[in-house]
Amino acid sequence: MSRDSLGTPGKINSVSPYNIDGHLLANSLRLSKSNLSKSDFTVLSASIMNDGIHTITGEIVVSELGNTLTNADVGSISELDTAIFNLDLGPFPQSGYHTLSVELLVTGDQNINNNTGQIELAVQYDWNTIHINEFMARPNNDQSEFIELVTDTALSFFGWSISDNSKVGRLLPEFTVSEKDYIVIAADSNIVSLANPEMHFIVPTSFPALNNNGDGIFIYDMTGHIIDSLVYDSDTWPVSSEVSTEKQRPAFLSNTANHWTQTPDSIAMTPGYPNVTMWQNIDGNVLQNSISHSPLYPSPNTPFQMEIGIRNSGVLPFVGKISILENSVELTSGNFSTIQSRDTSLVQIDIPGITSGIHPLEIQLDIDGDENSRNDWAHDTVKVSYPFGTVLLNEFLSEPNIDQTEFMEIYFPQSLDLGDWTISDRSKVLKPIPDILVSQNQYLVLAQDSIIYEYVEMNKFVIPMNENWPTLNNSSDGIFIYDMTGQVIDSLVYSDNWPILAGRSTEKFRPDYISNDSSRWALTVDANAMTPGKQNSIFYESLAESGWIDLAPNSFSPDGDGMDDVLNIRYQLPFEQAAITINIFDATGRKISTPYWNRASSQEGLLYWNGLRSNGKPARIGIYILKFEARNGSSGRIWEDIQTVVLAKPL
Structure with a gap:
């Protein structure tokens, strides 16, 4: 078949061999080593074929970018013979890829289209390029x-x-x-x-x-x-x-x-930037991980000490100053002496007392000529504990009916951020309180679930805790409130001698009374069986410490058998004389009897209840609330007490 697409009429046939035609077999080019070091040599192997009729002579030339690297005489190659030539190359001082051009130069060659080829080698880069x-x-x-x-x-x-x-x-x-x-x-x-x-x-x-x-x-x-x-x-x-x-x-x-x-924790990484830890001439570094303060949880308004590690990450020694700030306002500062290159110094700074709460503090390093300001800042969070009684337990329900839910009510004499506060039962397994801000004189209700919403007024602070609720045992358990330092701020441990009744909450007479004292608590007399989020039904405006009442026998059984038929109400008042009123409430909070109304009395006395209702009928067996009130006629002061009494069958 003709090599010419138009044929060759009147010319030499395209398939006829040339008289002189040297052929460099480009596909035959080989290197003994194609990946070289800068000192390595390699050998190029090239095959040359005589495609013509007459013997050929010439040379092979190897070059790069027009610069001859080596050449070799091919001698004489007869018609249709092939010869293999090896050429030494190297070394190559320049790292990278090298494309070598190989050219066959034959005297009188009538076909130069098959006289060239290329081959590539790579020269490795230096260590640490x-x-x-x-x-x-x-x-x-x-x-x-x-x-x-x-x-x-x-x-x-x-x-x-x-x-x-x-x-x-x-x-x-x-x-x-x-x-x-x-x-x-x-x-x-x-x-x-x-x-x-x-x-x-x-x-x-x-x-x-x-x-x-x-x-x-x-x-x-x-x-x-x-x-x-x-x-x-x-x-x-x-x-x-x-x-x-x-x-x-x-x-x-x-x-x-x-x-x-x-890399410092405050920065974490510096991808594509100069390393923050790179040595500079002057480079002071506040070591975030070295910062501590003592005590760990300072008391409010009590000075404490902070220890800060400063490292000289540069080459030259320096002196400087450390400042402690909160909300960009300086609390205190202190100078430190010379720190030599690559040394670390622990600097103690006395911090003036701060109030209870969580305080994010900033630490600033000030050094003249510091070339790296990114490591001049650090932070420390100081948690100052709250005093016991900052918040107060005021009501709880540990034995709810099926249509009720367990809850506790907390009273806040001051505004407070509850970030990181927790609660627990007697197991001491801490359960987090949501991070909220509660205003002064406000009640916060924490409940087991959302049923509590049926018993509270709108716009009250109520939080269903769900899985974070510390389940309260019915008749014996504890309630503990912890601030963000783990300090117990209020607590109580109740047992079977506490005023606990299924379906009715237990209320404190006054929020400021000691919580872990059963005598400061009584069953609610509210018609809804609880008062979450508002003032307790048994709240006293004042309660004289010197007064007392004693109920005996408790329980009593007014059945006419001559044994324990009457409840004896023995009392001592904080007044020389007073008018006494006694009201009896059933477990639902309904008043069933008023045995005495404005009865004049001396400081001590003994009164009775025969177990009859106001309508003269016997009260049913059950638990009742006795509310005792004494009003002093001269001062108008009132002393009150509430106790539980049990009306039972005879034993």
């Missing part, structure tokens, strides 16, 4: 594993790869970098917003997952030569969760643990 400068081995869910590199020279990342300790290379995409560029190679794009937008951010198809407790990082050029590497562990290397590990200087050897530092 690229520096590993930062890596993250233990990210949280919002972070990414990453490796940061810094370049010493401009180059093309074509055929480069990375690996972990498995030595299984993961190919990087092709890109070009300039001298001193930063390259961040990340497992995913989670941290792209934190990275320097002017650097190279790469998410390769396959990232070598870095083990938390120890692994390796290896950077390979296109020849497979390791350009930089390190092998870290969790014992001797500064590798920690949620913060990266930074090199102190990019040019330092990577595989030396003491050339690396953990």
Whole structure:
């Protein structure tokens, strides 16, 4: 078949051989070694075929970018013979890829279309042409594993790869970098917003997952030569969760643990930026992890001490000042003496007393000429405990009916933020209270579930705790309120000698009374069987400490058998004389009898109740509330007490 698409009428046939036609077999070009060091030699093997009729002579020339590297005389090659020639090449002082042009020069060659070919070799880059400068081995869910590199020279990342300790290379995409560029190679794009937008951010198809407790990082050029590497562990290397590990200087050897530092917690990482731990001439560093205060939970308005670690991360010694601020207002400050290069000093600062609550404090380092201000700030949260009785238990229901729910009511004599406050029963398993702000003189109702809404007025502070409710045992348990320091602020432990009744809440006479005293509590006399979120039904405006009443026998059985038929009400008043009123309420809060109304009495006396209702009929067996009131005629003062009495069958 003709080689010419139009045929060759009147000309030499296209398939006829040329008289002189040397042919370089381009597909035969081979290198004895295609990946070289800068000192390596290689041998180029080339096959030449005589496609013509006459013997050929000439030479092979190997060049790069027009510059001849080597040549060889091919001698004489007969018709249709093939000869193989080996040419020595190297060394190549320039790292990177080299495309070599091979050309056959034959005297009088009538066909030069088959006289050339090309072959490529790669010369490895020097050790540390690229520096590993930062890596993250233990990210949280919002972070990414990453490796940061810094370049010493401009180059093309074509055929480069990375690996972990498995030595299984993961190919990087092709890109070009300039001298001193930063390259961040990340497992995913989670941290792209934190990275320097002017650097190279790469998410390769396959990232070598870095083990938390120890692994390796290896950077390979296109020849497979390791350009930089390190092998870290969790014992001797500064590798920690949620913060990266930074090199102190990019040019330092990577595989030396003491050339690396953990990025401060307040910063966490610096992808694509100069490392925050990089040594500067003057660089003071507040060590966040070193900050402590004593005592851990200071008392209100009591001075305490803060200890702060300051490290000289630079080259030159310095002196300076530490300031402590809250809401950008300085609380105090203190100077510190000279700290030498790479040394750390613990500085003690006396803090004036602050009020109860949670105080986020800022620590500011001030050093003249500091070249790195990003590590001059730190923070400490100081929780100042509240005094016992800052909040007060005021009502609780431990044995609800089926249409009720367990609850406790807390009274707030002052406004309070309940951030990190907790409650518990006697098990001491802490249950968190929602973070809310309660106003002064307000009641907060914490309930087991949302049934409580049926018993409270609108716009009251009511919180169904659900799974965070500390289930109260019916007749014996405890209630504990803790502030954010774990300090018990109020508590009580009730038992079967407390006024506990199914379906009725237990109320305190006054919020400011001691909670863990059963004599300060009584069953509610409210018609709704409880008063969550409002003043208790048994609330006293005042209660004289010196008065008392005693009920005996309790229980009593007014059945006419001559035994325990009458309840004796013995009393002593805080007045010389008074008018006495006694009311009896049933368990639902209904008044059933008023045995005495404005009865004049001396300071001591004995009265009775025969168990009859106001209509003269016997009261039913059950639990009743006796409310005793004494009014002093001269001063108008009132002394009251409420006690529970049991009307029972004879034993």
